[in-house]
Amino acid sequence: MLEVRLFATLRQGREKVYHLDAAGFPDGTAVLDHLHIPKEEVAIFLRNGFHRPTDTALADGDIVAIFPPTGGG
Amino acid sequence: MSRSYYEKLARIDLTAGTVAVEPLELEKAQRYIGGRGLGTKILYDEGVATVDPLGPDNKLVYITGPMTGTPSPSSGRYMVCTKSPLTGMIACSNSGGIWGAKLKHAGWDGLIVEGVAKEWTYLLVDDGEISFHSAEQYVGMKSEDMDEALRKVHGEKASVLNIGPAGEHQALLAAIINDKDRAAGRSGVGAVMGSKKLKAIVVKASVGHVTTLHDEDALKQATSRCLGILKENGVTGQGLRAYGTAVLVNIINNIGSLPTKNWQEAYFEAAEKISGETMAETCLVKPGACFRCPIVCGRIVKLNDGKVCGGPEYEPLWAYGANCGVDDLNAINVANMLCNEYGLDAISTPCTIAAAMELYQIGAITEADCEGVPLTWGSAEAIVEWTRRMGAGETELGKRMAQGSYRLCEHYGHPEVSMSVKKQEMPAYDARGIQGIGITYATSNRGGCHVRGYMISPEVLGLPQQLDRTVTDDKAAWAKTFQDLTAVIDSMGNCLFTSFALGAQEYADLLNAATGTNYTVETLLEAGERIYNLERLFNKAAGMKPEDDRLPKRLLEDPIPGGPSKGMTSKIALTLPQYYEARGWVDAFPTEETLRRLGLAE
Missing domain, CATH: 3.60.9.10 (Aldehyde ferredoxin oxidoreductase, N-terminal domain)
Structure with a gap:
């Protein structure tokens, strides 16, 4: 399974967390397509806590966290 | 003129x-x-x-x-x-x-x-x-x-x-x-x-504007261009208004760099409960803005008892929350309000409570010292009551805690428990998981601080470009540039948050229009460098020693025990010499040549 966590405005009209069958999602692009998240709305894409491009390859057991442009200090 | x-x-x-x-x-x-x-x-x-x-x-x-x-x-x-x-x-x-x-x-x-x-x-x-x-x-x-x-x-x-x-x-x-x-x-x-x-x-003031602007039209144009850039930028245009700085709770936790239980850990299981998203869903009344601010990062929140007041930004949410192991958002809102009412630093106060909780954990602070409110990890009552006691100067321990974690921990014979630099508590980003911010902490002229060179921008948020948070490459030079630009923005009187979207050229344009100076990007950053070096000269005269540019031992010797950044430590020993070289400093202080270059020589 993949655990996909969405944050901030990406939660609007979506769940906070998805558990997806890893077999159907070889990379981040497949996850974004499935959840109808346009690539340009993604500012931070984390695979297991590390920044990766959105088309990064995914594997069973991965945790993906996706954030829109946001920040602070 | x-x-x-x-x-x-x-x-x-x-x-x-x-x-x-x-x-x-x-x-x-x-x-x-x-x-x-x-x-x-x-x-x-x-x-x-x-x-x-x-x-x-x-x-x-x-x-x-x-x-x-x-x-x-x-x-x-x-x-x-x-x-x-x-x-x-x-x-x-x-x-x-x-x-x-x-x-x-x-x-x-x-x-x-x-x-x-x-x-x-x-x-x-x-x-x-x-x-x-x-x-x-x-x-x-x-x-x-x-x-x-x-x-x-x-x-x-x-x-x-x-x-x-x-x-x-x-x-x-x-x-x-x-x-x-x-x-x-x-x-x-x-x-x-x-x-x-x-x-x-x-x-x-009987007027509501500055009457001495050098070139009002030029300033109007520069301002209009900056407002456009700020509006277009996802962080300054929408992100901060919707969630405040509190949106960082989930971001920093998901990279395993949210200091937890006085930096003993760096991942807080209950982070969602104290996040900007939860705040927006539950207690947020509306965002609030300072003078002439299009970003609107302030939070107005409603407490459980109905009182409406200024709400916490990211730092106190983290410091009272993850750092004290507390997941009760209302208690954090109350404690933050008490910081405002008693006039306390909403970073150092909760960080000192977190240090006291660790002293209690190891038995240095006793049950009797706590006078009815044990300093237990996760205690909502403790963060509220100890903030009040620190603010009011009540109980012997409360008075001692109000002097900060360094003096508190030293008193109990455990200076290593104080997570501070130059006796000031460090803020909400673990420098083991984010290498560049450690340079900012160690070399900040005012002690543990993130807003003297916000390396989180490139290392986590990808602004202006994404750097790998785990490596030390080039971080010294980045930290220096961020420190110098920040010194400029602070000195101008604009909010540092504008720099998520604006660059040095925009600040030069604003300043030149308002004051009639001819700053270029290069000379503006040099002015920032001059200011940073002058602060260092002040510290030298005040008795600062080279060893004061250091991080707490825990960040160097105790790897993050779990979560996404498990196993990481700060590599500040590697980056500090690089930083001094970039600055033209030897043993933490500017050389004569550097002072001459900046026009600071006696």
């Missing part, structure tokens, strides 16, 4: 009860820009570095920048510069709201406050007139009540800056509060005000 500066400083002697109007030396002002740079220059030149921070010879410089109060974006900033009683080094605490803009509109670039008043006093700045008033009847009053009481006397349009009870009893974590919930929070500036028996400064 108009230069945005009013070219006028007030020197206020509390001992003698006199006010002298002094001309601002324009050339000096432009070399150090204003605000943080100019405030430090004044203190350095007047020999404040060697005085007792809580003695009569320390000075408080309340200072605006040339952009403060102008139409430029997020221009409500003023700074309080003094010698810090917490660190023994330079303090420059920066605040928003409207007080700073009003001081400028009243026709002053800044106030230099000296001496000690015979009785508790407040000052009234009414345009060009400055008068002394007894504040004896307000002693013990909390900040919000004080704000309301003084505006009742001087009119609703007056803006009030004051210290709460914490500043009165000279707690080293005391902040200065303006406009009810904006704070010049760090380094104990409120304690210095308390040592001078100065309870408040009320400002009234």
